[in-house]
Amino acid sequence: MLNSWAGIIFLAFLGSIMTTTMALLRRYCLNSKEKDLSTYPYLIHYNAYATLSFLAIYLGTWGFAWPNLLAGFSRAVALSITANLLIQLFNAKAATLAKGEVTLTAPLQAMTPGLITGMGLLFAEWPNRFGVAGVTCFAVASYLAGWNKKPLRWYSYFIPLQKLFLALNWKDLPEDERSATKAVWFSFGSAAFGTFGLLGDALYTRRGIDMQGLILGALLLTATLCVSYLIWYIIQPDSSRKVWAELCTGFRKKYFWAIVIVGLAWVLHVILIWPLFNHAFISYIGT
Numbered sequence: 001m002l003n004s005w006a007g008i009i010f011l012a013f014l015g016s017i018m019t020t021t022m023a024l025l026r027r028y029c030l031n032s033k034e035k036d037l038s039t040y041p042y043l044i045h046y047n048a049y050a051t052l053s054f055l056a057i058y059l060g061t062w063g064f065a066w067p068n069l070l071a072g073f074s075r076a077v078a079l080s081i082t083a084n085l086l087i088q089l090f091n092a093k094a095a096t097l098a099k100g101e102v103t104l105t106a107p108l109q110a111m112t113p114g115l116i117t118g119m120g121l122l123f124a125e126w127p128n129r130f131g132v133a134g135v136t137c138f139a140v141a142s143y144l145a146g147w148n149k150k151p152l153r154w155y156s157y158f159i160p161l162q163k164l165f166l167a168l169n170w171k172d173l174p175e176d177e178r179s180a181t182k183a184v185w186f187s188f189g190s191a192a193f194g195t196f197g198l199l200g201d202a203l204y205t206r207r208g209i210d211m212q213g214l215i216l217g218a219l220l221l222t223a224t225l226c227v228s229y230l231i232w233y234i235i236q237p238d239s240s241r242k243v244w245a246e247l248c249t250g251f252r253k254k255y256f257w258a259i260v261i262v263g264l265a266w267v268l269h270v271i272l273i274w275p276l277f278n279h280a281f282i283s284y285i286g287t
Helices: 005-030 039-062 073-096 102-109 112-123 129-145 154-164 166-172 175-207 211-235 243-251 253-278 282-286
Strands: none
Touching: 005 039, 005 073, 005 253, 039 073, 039 211, 039 253, 073 175, 073 211, 112 175, 112 282, 129 282, 175 211, 175 253, 175 282, 211 253, 253 282
16 A cells, blocks of 8 residues: 555545544543643643553564664654654643634644655755645645635735734733734644654654554653653643642543543554655655
């Protein structure tokens, strides 16, 4: 299947469904009217479930055998971990905001394809004119598709970009405008660090040689994210609740299965998409 573009596109399409599922459930968990689940417990739980899933796959398939890895594997995993710490945090923070509507956040998150294409040039991956046209079409279409209704004026499409600059007058903004500006900045940060995250993911996939190396890298990634968020949350909780009481909120029936599905969707999107980095440019798969 990976020997043809049809197979690559099909697997990327399935992986994209997983990321969409994650985004919808993230909004459900973090933007409920009750506001009874905050950012860090959500991130801790779903990364824990993803880690357990990767661990079960690794031990069930290869046992305790260590894979053959190329030089630079650990550095690539470190790059991915650093970027994903901020990507997931920014996405979750944007979802908690009352003004974090998809219309504001999705267009800016759609900037990743353009950014990753530029970064891919550092690795001598030069898309031809058809590749550049394709990436551009996807990026522009994703930006436009982020609007749940057509703006009244053509220049309204630039509102998310305009709101990036509102932070310069932060103290003068009303509360609603502050919320919207925060959501825009979190989304832009997600897109920017998403560029480095994709680079790290692609590099550790290629240096891991096969699925064993890939699963090991993904296991290290989610395990480190889980522990990092846990330490971060204990030191500086993002709510006024008692730390351990809220941390257990993720086990409540209301959110348990939603967060489990998010963790499994993360695992499936890695298994479906990451191997494609060995068969196509980073910018194409990232797009």
